[in-house]
Amino acid sequence: MADDKKYLEMHHNQWRVRVRIPEKVRHLFDNKLYLRQTLGTGNLKTANLLKGEHVSRFKRMIAEAVASVSPDATVWEEARVLRNRYSQAAPEERDDLLYEMIHRAEELSKGESTHLAKPFVSAAQGTSIPINDYLDAYIEDTAYRPKSASDLKRVMGWLEEWMMRKRLPPTLDSVTQPVAGDFMRYMVNTRSLSRKAASKYLSFVRGYWVWLEEHGHRPRNSSPWLGRLPKAKPPPRGTVLEPDEGKRPFTDDEVLRLLTGNPNSPHMVDLMTIAALSGMRIEECYLLRVQDTANGIFSIRAGKTVNAVRRVPIHSALEATVARLSEGKDALDYLIDPQAELLEKTDLRSQAASKAFGHYRRGLGIDERPNGKRQSNVDFHSFRRWFHAKARDALNAGAQGFTAWTLSELVGHGTKDAGPLELTMKTYPGKSPIAALKACVEAVQLPNEAKS
Template sequence: MASQTQFLEWHGQQWRVRVKVPAKLRSVIGRGKLIVPLHTANLKEANERKWAQVHRLKAIIATADRAVTAKDPIEAEALLHRLSASDEGTVYAIGLRAEQIEQAQGLAAATAFADLASGRVTPLDHHQADFVSHQAYRMKSEGDFTRALGWLSAWLRDSHAAVAIEAVGRKEAGRFIAESLTVGRSAKKATSYLGFLRQYWKWMVEKGHATENPWAGQSLPTSPRGRRDALRDGGKRPFTDAEVVTLLSGDADPLLADLMPLAALSGMRVEEICQLYVSDCTDGSFNVWAGKTDSARRTVPIHSALVALIERRTKGKAPGDYLFDELPPIPKSRETRSDPAVKRFTRYRRDVGVDERPNDKKKSNVDFHSFRRWFIRKVRDARLAGVQGFDEWTLTWVVGHIDSDRPESLDLSQHGYAGADAEKAKQALVEAVKLPQGALPTRQPNTKPRLRRKGNIFTAA
C-alpha cells in the first residue's frame, strides 16, 4: 500500500508536492525535482490536493521524455518549447521558428509546430501510460495499442498535421482508416487495431481529455467479393484425423512429441500446458490455475493414454519444476512461455505438409490451437454417437469456455444449485476422445534437449 506521504514533503510548516525528475531529463527540464506548494499543514487535505499536481508534474516529465526520444526533429523542438511556453521569450521564439518552418514546409507544418509548442494541442500519446494502466492491458494488447497509435502518429506527420489529439476529427479518422489502417492488413486485424483507438478516445472523453470520439461509428471498407475461381476459405479449423496421424507419427523432437498428444487428449491451450508445474499433474488431473479467461481456472482429468507420458516427465523432478522444463526462461519482451514451442511446432507442421492457405492467405487455417478444436469436435462426435456419462455442460468446464451466454435461469440452476460438474463426468468426456489409429510413433522419447535462443531463433542444444 502506498504511503500517506507519497509525493509529499514537509517544508516551511506546510506540505508540498515533490516529483523526482529522471536523471536523463534533468538537463532538459533544468532541475532534479519538481515542487508545488499545497498551502496546507493538514495531511489529509494534502493527500486530497496532491494528485492533480502530481499528474501535472508527471505530464511535464513525459513531455520532456518525448522531446528527447522524438524521431522528428521539428516535433522534438516543439516539445522543448512547450516546457516553457508561458515565458515571453519562448513565445517570441515559437513565432520566429514558425515563420521559418512556413517558408520551408508550408503553412500547415508551421501551424502544427506552433500549436504543439505553445500547448494549444495535446500530444497524441500524452495520456497513453494512464490509459494502459486503466485498461490493465496484458503485454500483447499493450503492444498492439502502441503499434496502432504509432501508425496514426506517422500518418498525421506525413499529412503535415500536428501529432496531437485535437488534430484527429471524424474526417481525419476516416481518412486514416482508408489510407493506412486497412492497407496490407486483414479485416480482422484492422478491426482489432481500430478497437484500440476507439477505446483510447472513449476513455479520454470520459476523463475530460477529449470532447468527442472520432472513431465511434467508423467502419472498415467492405471486402471485395471473391473471384469465381477463388478457393473456399472456411477459416480456422480443427485438424483432420489424417493430419493428427501425420503430426503425431512424424519425426518430431522430444518436446513436440510430448506436447502434441497432451494437447490433443486434454483440449488445453498451449500456454496452459507450458505453464503446468509437476505439482499441477497429481491425483489424476491437470490443475490449470491461470489462462485466457476466468473460466480457464479448472481441473482436467489426465487421459489414460497420457499417464505414462506424465509419469516420465514428472519422475525425479521437484513439485515446483515445470512439466516442460526444457523451454527457455521468459524474456522481458513477452509474457507467454509457450512462444518458442509454438514457433517450433509451426516449422515442424509445415515440414510434414500439414498446412492450408487458400488463395495465398498469410496465415494457415491450421495451427497448434487446432488440437484444441480437434478435441472439442471429437467430444461432439462421441456425444452424437451416443457415448454416455457427460453432457454439453461438462465440455465447458473441461475446456474452460465461458458459459455465461446461456439463459440466466439455466446458468443459475447449473452453477448455483447443481454445483460443479462431477469429476467422473469430466473423466468420461476426456476418455471419449480417442487418437486415430497410427497416430503415435512406437518410439518413446528419452531425451529432452533444451531450446537455446539466438536472436529470434530457438534451436535444440
C-alpha cells in the same frame, strides 16, 4: 514471362512475394528485412499472375513509410521537448521559451513545412496534445498484458505515421470522424488487414478514446471511432476462388502425421500429445508446473480469460508422459521445456515453441492457405479444435457421463450468450463433478497408430 522469379521466393513448396524494406524504415516494420506474402501455389506461372497486386501494395506501404520519416517526424519531437520544458519552467523563463517556439514556427513557415507552423506552436504550448501522450498511463490503468500493450502501441504508431504522411498534425483534436474513417479504410485497403484483425486493432483505439474521455482529456461523447470498418474489395468478376471455411481442427490423419513425425524440438511430441488429449491452449500447457498435476488433474491457474482457470483430468493415455516429465523435478518446476523463459515483451513462455511447431507442421506439408491468405487455417490451436470435435462427436454418438455444458467448462469457454440456461445448467448446480470431466476427456482418443 512464365519463368520470371522477380519478387518471388520458394518457401515450404509454395511461392511467396518478397519485397526488400529499405534500412531507414525497417524500424517501422518491426525491424524486418522483407515484406512477404504467401501465394498459396507451387506453380511459378500462377505465382507470376498473383504477385502483382501484392508487390504494388508492399511498394506503396514502403513509400508511405519513407515519407513518414521526413522532417515532419523531427518537428513533432521538437514540439514534445519544448512542451516538457515549458511545463516545468519557472514563470520568468516561459517568455524566452515562447519566443523560441515562435521563432521555430517562423522557420517552418518559410520552407516545405508551412503546414506545420501553427500546429507546432499549439503542440509546444500544450494546447494540442499528441495522440500518444497518455498511452502509457492508459496501459497502466487497464493492466494490459504485454502482448496487448504491444498491439495497442503498434496501431497507435500506424495512426501517428499515417497522419504525418497525410500532413495532419498527430494530435488528439486532429482525429475527427472523417480522419478516423480514412484511417480505417487505410487499415483494410492498404495494410490489407483482415476484418477480424482490423477490428481487434480498432477495439484498442476505441478503448483508448473512452479512457481519454473518462479522464477529462477529451470532451464526453466525442469519440471519432464510431464508424464501421469498410468491407474488403471483392475479387474481379470471373475470379475462381478456392473454398475457405476459416480456421479448422486437424484431421485424424494430420494428428497422426504430427505425432509420429520427427520434430527437432525434444519437447514437441509431449506438447502436442498433451494438447490433443486435454484441449488446452499452448500457453496453458507451457505454464503447467509439476504441482499442477497432483491427484490426476491438470490445474490451470491462469489463462487467456477468467474462464480459463479450471480443472482438466489427466487422460489415461497421458499418465505415463506426465510421470516421466515430472521425474526428478521440484513442485514449482515447469512440466514442459523447463529451460524456456517467460518473454518480457509478450509475457509468454510458449512463443518459441509455437514458432518451432509452425516450421515442423509446414515441413510435413500440413498447411492450408486458400487464395494466398496470410495465415494458415491450421495451427497449434487446431489441436484444441480437434479435441472439441472429438468430444462432440462422442457425445453425438451416445457417450455417457457428460454433457455439452461439461465440455464448455472443461475447455474454459464462457457462455455469456446462453441466456437463462446458463443459470439453470451452470451457475446454480456449480462446477461439474470430476467424474463428468473425466468422462469427457476419456471420450477423446488418439488415432490408433499414434497410440503406440
